[in-house]
Amino acid sequence: MDLLLREATGQARGQRTFRDTVLSGDAITVGSAPDQQIQILGKSVHGEHAVLRASQGRLSVRCRRGATIAANGKRVRSATIGPGESFEIDGNSLAVIDAPAGFDLALELVPDPDVDASAYEAAFSTDLEQTWLSRRGPAWTLLALVLLIALGAPLIYLQVGDIDVERSGAGTAPDVLWTTGPLHPAHELAMGNDCTACHTDLFQRVQDEDCRVCHDALPDHVELDRAGELQLSHTRCATCHREHNEPELLVVRTDAQCTDCHADPEDFVRPLRVAAVSGFSAAHHPEFKATLLRPVVTEAGTGLSFAWRDQIESIDGGREQSNLVFPHDVHLDEVKVRNPNDSSAMSCGDCHTLSEDREHFRPIRMENHCASCHELTFDVTAPDRQLPHGEPREVAFAIEGYYARKFIDPGQSDDTSARRRRPDRASTAESCRESPSVCAERRTREEVSNQFSVRGCITCHAVSESEASDIYSRFQVHPVRLVADYFDSARFDHVSHLVQENKTGDAACLTCHRADTSSTSEDLLMPALDNCTQCHGDPSVPEVVTLQCVGCHEFHPPSFSPAPGATNVALGESPR
């Protein structure tokens, strides 16, 4: 088409002046760029703004992408303008006027008088806003991706519930994205990445029941039925057992976990006499107290009946009452006592054998630990004859039987008597001027009385004598009980203390247990707190081996059932 462009160029003598230009082509371009056939300026005039075409005597205007024109008071992207009508592009007025002969159309352009050449910038893409770059699109996209992957996928997985992640090819459940750190290897081995093994309900902290699915046999700190009575609040497993830590940590061992409550136990354990403790030093830890045994003696028939009760006593002034006569100092004195086999001095380990728990000791038994030196002979002329141990009546029977035979059949000599005869004695044969049975009975009475009140049993045992004329039940040996666990609320590893500074062997034992100066079995040989604090202290004490509460005490009360044979009772009796 041929288009006549009549462009207003200014005013002259009150009249508008125009410049005419002839434009030809199928389509006439309008815009602010210099290559446009009709160049107009304006802040919102695109470099290539619109394309004009002739359409049956009218002007068809079609805007480029993002551009608009104002026609009939509306912003439109395309319009068809007839003669006498006009449209605007950002203040530039374009009116279709009657075309002179030879032209298809004529257009009168009145540029926006308020626009100067500085608006030329609009012809070009000079700002990143005009490029494909966008902030909003990527922002929403990224937000959607984050929410979908990090929240949506795991939630859907949890809602559906029965997705087999192994078979789905995903390899792992999407809620593993929520983990805050690696599991302890033991838990990871047991549960893998199954978060719901512990986190059973959303927004709910891990419940103790979740732990008890596997750890069902572990005793609680306080028996649940006593917790109410003691007005104790429940301590969650996760208070001390924290998962997802780096480095991994399954037990929070800090003293503060304990002293939070135990520094001021008056507040919560009034019914229990729990001493305040805030650390491990003389100032912060109560003195040690040992659980000792006390016999409760009552008369029963012609004899005595013994029951045992626990009594807690401080180390200083605490006395043992085991009914055993045993001076440690004599036994550790190499001048007085030596091993019968190799003549070496006795050592602690000869009697005290550590049990598998490294804390307690195997029971001491007369037959195993005493009999090799302390033979139960009663007649020098019969050194091979030994009395039975542990049964007083049997002792009387044995003595009676021995003397009856001896007096009734004196010719039967003891084949060892000659060999064991003492040089100052001419003969060991006893004479009997009465009937053998009278002699035997008299001699039996003498010897039984001897054994229970002069030498023999009485050497090691407490014996009481009743008025009974019957020698079989006249004497009663008091039962012996040795304490197996002096500190039942604390643990102690003897093995790691077998070497102390430069001491080993018995010297190491004697560092804590002053047996070498103990002359009576009433001495309590347990060490006091200051013995431990020479080497140990809580983390606040400098230059010592740090000892935390859980180094000795267990949160979960130890279900201390002595190993078979390691009873609280050493000699003869059943466990207390």
Add this chain to the structure above:
Amino acid sequence: MIHENVLRFRNARYLWWSLGLLALSVVLYFTQGDRQPPNGGTWQGYVLGSIGAALIVWLSLLGVRKRSYRSTLGSVQGWVSAHVYLGLALLVVATLHSAAQVNWNVHTLAYVLMCLVIFSGMYGAYVYLENPRLQTRNRAGATREALFAELFELDRQGLEIAEHCNPEVQAVVKSAIQRTVIGGGVAQQLLGRDRSKMIGYDQGGATVDNADQQPVIDLVGRIVPRAEKASEAANLQALLTLLCRRQNILRRLREDIRLQGWLKVWLYMHVPLTVALLGALSVHILTTFLYW
């Protein structure tokens, strides 16, 4: 007068705020460890995390504050100053909160997004301090609008002078003016690359490269001595002068667009990543309590 920039706002008031916050965070961090290793799950970790989350939300609000022209809640300059210093402090606060433990999880995702936002912000702070100065120097005190107005004038005059040249020269010069490209796509704006074209002289109307307008200047310069008339020579001489002035203007404009591009381009990373970070932060906090 001392050059006033956002970093020196009110004697770098927010620098001291940030340093105080950092000192507090470091103290909090190092008081951990008695119960469990330092991480976001200790009470100190929760405090550090809360500070971090509050900082992220507040830092994000700069975009809102900038658009609230009627707000009297501190000056935008003060906000930007605090935004820069507290944003830098956030990097330390969040690192201490996480105890530098990273894994393939939403928590590390939030941390990584936050780092990307902060690093892009560091670059942004750098160009905000550096580029306006370079731009002013490049435009020799003029505004960009003035340069475009001058260019428009030169274009108009150039086309007019070209009218009086022989048709071949006219076609070349007209095409050189009409096909001058300023700005353009992302790469062209940021690299200041010139994709201008023109119709080649004596090449049968084929289009040739006119980068930096040097080909058209060279061409006119070659033609000047060949002018047969004095008027033609004067015309060409005027055209040559004009094209050289135009080249200078175009160079300044391109440099201005390039500097302005770098001044803004980081925001196309900073803002979407911030939105993603807000999402990841929400998921981080939520999932911490989903699987408590």
